[in-house]
Every structure is written in C-alpha cells, then in structure tokens.
Amino acid sequence: MTTQRVMRPLNVYDRFDLVKFVRRIDEMPPPPCALSDNPALVANWIRKIGPIETSDVTDLHQIMVNLLIENGSSVNGARQWLAIDGPPLVGKTLAVTAAALRIHDWLCDNQADDVAAPFEHIPVVIISGNLGDGKLARTLLDKIARFIGVPLPSRGGFAAALDCLEAAMRNVGTLLIVVDDAHFIKRSSGTRALTDHLKDIMTALPANFVFVGAGLQQSALLHVPSETVAPRSGREQSGSKVLTEGAFQRSQYSAVEQLRLRMQYFPMRPLPSGDRKQPDDRFIERMLSMIDQLDRIEGFDPKHLRTITALKQINVRSGGRTGRGLKLIARIASLAANMGLSPSRAHVYAVTGMSDEEIDRG
Numbered sequence: 363m364t365t366q367r368v369m370r371p372l373n374v375y376d377r378f379d380l381v382k383f384v385r386r387i388d389e390m391p392p393p394p395c396a397l398s399d400n401p402a403l404v405a406n407w408i409r410k411i412g413p414i415e416t417s418d419v420t421d422l423h424q425i426m427v428n429l430l431i432e433n434g435s436s437v438n439g440a441r442q443w444l445a446i447d448g449p450p451l452v453g454k455t456l457a458v459t460a461a462a463l464r465i466h467d468w469l470c471d472n473q474a475d476d477v478a479a480p481f482e483h484i485p486v487v488i489i490s491g492n493l494g495d496g497k498l499a500r501t502l503l504d505k506i507a508r509f510i511g512v513p514l515p516s517r518g519g520f521a522a523a524l525d526c527l528e529a530a531m532r533n534v535g536t537l538l539i540v541v542d543d544a545h546f547i548k549r550s551s552g553t554r555a556l557t558d559h560l561k562d563i564m565t566a567l568p569a570n571f572v573f574v575g576a577g578l579q580q581s582a583l584l585h586v587p588s589e590t591v592a593p594r595s596g597r598e599q600s601g602s603k604v605l606t607e608g609a610f611q612r613s614q615y616s617a618v619e620q621l622r623l624r625m626q627y628f629p630m631r632p633l634p635s636g637d638r639k640q641p642d643d644r645f646i647e648r649m650l651s652m653i654d655q656l657d658r659i660e661g662f663d664p665k666h667l668r669t670i671t672a673l674k675q676i677n678v679r680s681g682g683r684t685g686r687g688l689k690l691i692a693r694i695a696s697l698a699a700n701m702g703l704s705p706s707r708a709h710v711y712a713v714t715g716m717s718d719e720e721i722d723r724g
Contacts, residue, residue, distance in 0.1 A: 474534030
C-alpha cells in the first residue's frame with residue numbers, strides 16, 4: 363500500500379496560506395492524474411475543490427466594494443461596518459474569504475500607490491475573532507498586527523498599541539479587515555470596556571471592518587454590558603458595584619448605540635431544506651456546480667450524485683446549509699475515489715447515513 367505524507371493543516375487566517383487560496387473556481391488546477399493512476403491523489407484533489415460560485419460570493423463581494431466606496435468619503439465616527447451573520451456551516455467563511463481576496467487582488471493591481479517602499483502592500487487583513495481569555499480588545503489588535511508582520515509595544519496599554527497599529531496599517535495600505543468567527547467575542551465576556559475598545563478600534567484604524575459569525579447580535583459588538591443599568595434610586599449598591607445617577611440606561615449606552623447605527627447587516631441563512639421533499643433550486647444549483655468539477659477527473663463518473671435521490675439525501679443531512687452540503691459531496695466523492703471507484707448509492711449512504719428507500723418514503 364502506498365503511503366502519503368500527512369501535511370500540517372493550513373491556517374486559513376495566515377497571510378502566506380491565503381496566498382494559495384483559490385479565488386475563483388475556474389482557477390482550480392486540473393486533477394493531478396486519472397483515477398486509476400493514483401486514487402489517493404485524486405481524493406486529495408477532490409477535498410480541495412472550491413470556492414463554488416454562489417450568489418453569496420457575488421453579493422458579499424459587491425457589498426464590501428460598496429462599503430469601501432461609501433466609507434472613503436466618511437470621517438471616523440461616521441464610517442459604516444458590515445456584520446455577516448449566519449449559523450455554522452452555512453458557507454460564510456469560504457464565501458467571505460473568496461470575496462475579500464478578490465478585493466485584495468484588485469487593490470494590489472489598482473492602488474499600488476497606497477504603499478511606498480520598503481513596505482509590502484497588504485490591503486486586506488483576515489483574522490479570527492477567537493480572542494481567548496486575555497485582554498480581548500488588545501488581542502484583536504495583536505492579531506491584526508501579526509497578520510501584517512509588525513510588533514506592537516508591550517508598554518503603554520491599549521492606547522499605545524492602537525496608535526502603533528494605525529501607523530503600521532498606513533504604511534502597508536490596509537483598507538479592509540475581516541474578522542471571522544466574531545461570535546467568539548462572547549457576550550459573557552462583554553464588559554463596557556470591551557465594547558468601548560471595539561468601537562475605538564473601528565473608529566481609529568483607517569480601514570473598513572467586516573465581522574463574520576453566528577449570533578453577532580448577541581456578541582460583545584452589540585451587547586449592552588450588565589453593569590450599564592439605571593439605578594432605581596439616587597444611589598444603590600448591587601454586589602460590589604455602586605450605581606449612581608450618572609449610570610447609563612441600556613437604551614442610552616453610547617458605544618453600542620453607535621455601533622448599531624453604523625452597522626450594515628447581511629444575514630446568511632440555510633436554504634429551505636423542505637425536510638425530505640424537493641430541495642430548493644438554489645441548493646441543487648450549488649451542489650451541481652461542485653459535482654461538475656468532478657467531471658474533470660479521467661475515469662471518474664459522478665452521475666449518481668446528480669440523481670434527485672442523492673441530492674435529497676445531501677439536502678436533508680445538510681439542513682439546506684450550502685457549506686455543509688459541499689463538504690458532504692467532497693466526502694462522498696473522495697471516499698469513492700480512495701477506493702478507485704465512482705460514487706454509488708453505497709457511498710452516499712456511508713456518508714449521510716440515509717438510504718434511498720428512507721428518502722423516497724419520506
């Protein structure tokens with residue numbers, strides 16, 4: 363049996379890994395060989411197929427371009443930011459990454475004068491919002507700085523780090539910052555200081571912000587901290603906190619109110635799964651776009667994946683989520699390819715756990 367070297371997974375938020383990210387499906391390299399020559403290589407190629415062109419990619423690309431244009435004539439406190447909200451595996455990360463990197467390439471070609479030697483042009487930053495348990499806002503600054511390759515001062519606190527990062531971003535021409543997994547900026551960690559700092563970051567840094575996540579409305583971005591409540595009397599004590607007449611009411615909390623008013627909201631939702639009925643036409647179209655790529659493999663026939671029964675199984679198991687559906691097709695096809703075979707009902711059942719008869723009865 364031929365063994366294949368196991369590689370360390372790529373970090374999709376690393377600038378050097380993102381260089382390798384395929385921007386458009388027609389830029390996907392051809393299969394490495396025929397199925398019969400090396401099934402393992404073919405299976406590995408199948409798992410890398412993407413990004414599939416969907417209306418989400420097109421819409422997000424245009425919305426982010428519009429954000430850049432609109433904010434280009436707005437002063438700090440008036441700049442809009444974009445919230446992309448949706449449940450897990452609906453396809454947010456791949457769609458946002460593809461759209462943002464297309465903007466990156468366009469800016470590199472058309473706004474090269476945004477940066478001067480000896481600095482490298484880095485117009486788009488993509489990072490994770492999983493900020494851990496430390497000083498959350500400072501961690502966000504550190505991640506942006508690490509992406510563009512500059513150290514931030516260890517002394518001087520948040521303000522000094524923010525000033526340093528602003529100068530560094532101007533040097534490299536950063537115009538767009540995408541924070542994926544932004545739901546990790548957790549509501550439970552959402553103190554007033556964190557929300558104030560998030561607003562300061564989005565106001566002070568000369569860039570456009572896109573936050574991507576599940577449940578952003580409940581994240582610290584838009585969450586009114588629990589200590590920000592109006593007292594029932596002139597002065598009262600709540601635990602160790604003393605609330606005075608000067609305390610903000612929830613509806614008056616300035617940072618959250620400003621963030622809400624400056625937000626552009628783009629929801630990404632699962633397509634109607636219809637239980638075991640006919641899948642949504644958009645879901646079928648997206649899955650077929652993935653399956654069409656499999657036709658490029660010599661000796662590999664994906665016709666069973668195009669049957670309505672197989673598409674129903676994928677639709678039901680994915681719950682109408684585009685990202686999940688595409689992953690299921692990749693798993694089914696790579697499972698078959700590893701065996702030197704084309705996908706069959708047995709491979710679909712092995713991955714989805716749903717038989718043809720079960721779907722047809724539904």
